[in-house]
Amino acid sequence: MTNGHSEPKSQAFSVASRLNGRPAPAAGVLSADARVPGPGERIRNPWEVVKQSELDDRLDKLDGKIKRKLDTKMCRHGPKGMCDYCQPLDPFNAGYLAEKKIKYLSYHSFLKKNNSEKNKPELGASFIPPLVEPYFRVKKDCPSGHPQWPDGICSKCQPSAITLQPQSFRTVDHVEFASPAIVDGFIDAWRKSGSQRLGYLYGRYVQYDAVPLGVKAVVEAIYEPPQVDEVDGVSTNPWENQEAIDGLAKLCGLEQVGVVWTDLLDAGAGDGSVVCKRHADSYFLSSLEICFSARLQAQHPKPTKWSDTGRFGSNFVTCIITGNESGEISIVAYQMSNEAVEMVRADLIEPSAEPETMLVRDEEDDDARGGRTRYIPEVFYRKVNEYGANVQENAKPAFPVEYLFVTLTHGFPDEPKPFFRDLGFPVENREALGEADQPAAAAKLLRVNDTRTSSDGLKVSNFHLLCFIHGLSALSKASLSTAPEFPSLPTPHPARARANTNHGPPVQDEEKLLCHVATQHDLADAFQLRSTPGWQTLLMILQPAAASKIIPTKKRPRATAGGQGGAGGGGESSPPAASRSHAHPSPPRPPPPVPAIASGDGSSDADPDERLAKRFAAVRLNPRHDGRDVPSPHARP
């Protein structure tokens, strides 16, 4: 390592090590979609039982053939004829993709390519699911009948050697931010504080025409979960209302499509330029970031009819906002490979102190769970050596991370038509940044004190505002009685209680109507929303916020979004499932406190020692005793 590189590298490592201060839940235990079977579990005739996305159903039906014009030099036939030089190309045609500079096959092109190789209907063989997910764990229920691993293992149930290959496809080809304002508002957190920020991308998947049978993720909003931001990294805190936010997004026609974080450092030139930390001579994605994103992808499996497990990879994307080689703030987008996700699921790898290197774990490593629980198969990768020969290398103890992810393109639409058009509502969980009071801002946007009937629509087209309104529980939710995700409602709001006890006509879903108004911008719907009892309640709740001027309050324990405390206290130890049992926010209560800008250590009121432990937990992932030089984490600034 040269001196020139050591500094950015160690800097980068400290960023990475705090990205996921909280150990992610064991992937695989979580089944994000009930229709998807457990990992590795085979199902018969998945094409009959698996429900996949409408987009996938639609793309399945297309052949994706690329039409060509007659070749004036080579074609020797009339206008209606066809020959090798003019017949349509397959969507996976290597020459076409190279010509268009498309680096990877789209998922549906890959599927069609595999299908054409595996299934030859003309031979009359039975249909084989064309997609196979990697599986690197010891198979359960071994037919040999010996005791379950780790008490027994045989050649039938042990995973075979792994030869890592760069992945040739990606399940999402392109990330499109519906408007530059979405990214700009997110970067603002860094501009105001100099600290990094992490957010979850809410959007939708649509066909992407620039790639044959391609898919793009269109991002409409970035939700910023509870976190502690620092100059060199982010620690995430438990995100207790995640299910509520997911549910609200669903009412808007959106879902979680990925994650984004900043890695920005002002270059100090006074011109707004930033340091380029990530480049060909350092790294693009650190080993710790890869493990973090791989876990998230494992939690968002993609259901498919064409894999024998009913799932294949994930549509979840990872974006990083960082400095490019020109010193400008830019976006980069990635997906972890299926092999990377399975290696993380199988607990085979762990991040290294060097961001560009991933470690293969030792079977003997002591584990918090105690005992020998993992079986580490042989792992190889191929590389071109110093003599120019393509050789197979043993990946133990460490291997380069570039085998573990694919790159995506990204951009903005030529004519932005974002779902959310009302800018300026304060973003959630930014108390530490001294962002304005949400209740007061809502009262202003919704013109609580303005008694004049106005002819224009409601200013509710803002995802952060919707999240805030949801937290007040003023609006009725028709799905409430049937929705299992909101099991307990300790103190139902009068409006809702009234709605629920009404055995007459079905309850109007005011919240759904609100989301409709926010995303579809329909004036008639806005008038209907205004006339609902829930809306009147909402205005009433906001009355005090509208009347009082914002008085900066002293820093107080942070009110959790739910106002219940509950699972929050446990912090680290609470499983994510805790959020599921988390009660709905209680109705009218005083506006949450507005903490002053934090002095130094961020704004979290969590026990500093506990936070420290979280940050160091990531580093402790490297309990190696083989003499490898593992730098200790940086001291706190």
Ligand SMILES: [Zn+2]
């Ligand atoms: Zn021809």
Ligand SMILES: [Zn+2]
């Ligand atoms: Zn066996």
